[in-house]
Amino acid sequence: MIASTSRRSTERSRRTAAASRRTVLVALAANAAVAVVKLAAGVLSGSAAMLAEAAHSVADTTNQGFLLVSIGLSAREPTPDQPFGYGRLRFLWTFLAAVAMFLAGAVFAIGYGVYQLLSGGESSGDLAAYVALAVSLAAEGASWVRAVRQTRREAAAAKLPLLSYVRQSRDPNVKMVLFEDTAALVGIGLALAGILLGTVTGSPIPDPAASIAVGLLLVAVASFMAHDTSDLLVGAAARPDERAALEVALREREEIEDVIELLTMTLGPNALLVAARVDWAEDLRDEDVERASEEIDERLREVVPDVTEVFLDATTGPRHRGVEDSAGALPPDPERSRPADRRSVGS
Secondary structure, three states, rough: OOOOHHHHHHHHHHHHHHHHHHHHHHHHHHHHHHHHHHHHHHHHHOOHHEEEEEEEHHHHHHHHHHHHHHHHHHHOEEEEEEEOOOOOHHHHHHHHHHHHHHHHHHHHHHHHHHHHHHHHOOOOOOHOOOOHHHHHHHHHHHHHHHHHHHHHHHHHHHHHHHHHHHHHHHHHHHHHHHHHHHHHHHHHHHHHHHHHHEEEEEEOOOOHHHHHHHHHHHHHHHHHHHHHHHHHHHHOOOOHHHHHHHHHHHHHHEEEEEEEEEEEEEEEEOOEEEEEEOOOOOOOOOHHHHHHHHHHHHHHHHHHOOOOEEEEEEOOOHHHHHOOOOOOOOOOHHHOOOOOOOEEEOO
16 A cells, blocks of 8 residues: 655654753743742732733743644654644744734733833832842743754754854744743843832833833734744745755766756654755666665755655656747757656655
């Protein structure tokens, strides 16, 4: 019976998910502890900025829970209905985490800040807020350092600068943790500035203004993550450098006269599908095509390690490629007017 599923993408995703899971667990523990501390400080001090930061940490904790769920679900075995596995569930749950960040964090922070501005509420007990911010800085900083270290390792493995890798990475878990922790550190700075300015000036405005600023920060991060993850969720292509490397690897084969089409699609954070329509050299025997296809399969996985599925559509193309008639169409070739000789090779 012909196989109706492939485990290649699932197996690679499982091998690379361990580091992401540890990073998410560290972030979950840090955010959960910090959320309690911030909430207590916010209640004691009455600071709108402190309560906004508590909502921020609650949203981050919820998001880490979503990310852990996504890692577990994406490791399920492929089925005939999902033949390449469930790797893209990582993107779906990250998208949901971005929505949760917007709803649970941003809406509350902005809404409560506006309420405090309009009501003229004042904060007290600034000492509790300062202690909570110090604890938060230590916990969030530790989580941020781990996320940066993992991202640096992955960037070095991909041979990309850190910032370029962060923009192009397909691992939503590490990216989400990195951006959340960075936003958390910035949020701590905003809350501290608001409380300090309120204390120094005696004005009730800086504290709720800081709460609104924290909310706007969360809107920015949530919007970026939702947009970035939605592209991956619908099946984004490989990175430009990866596509270029794959094309070079195909064109360097003497058995291939031309690469007619090269399509790639993301199946998971570390899983890519490659489908290439190639024009084989003339007079190749079937065994030559099979041997070359196996070697090409290995070579593509070598130049881009995330490649898990390779499909070659071997077809006979026009002999005089690039010569067009007056209408811009390729001239007919009587010798090749028969149906194309297609040998589809899947790996």
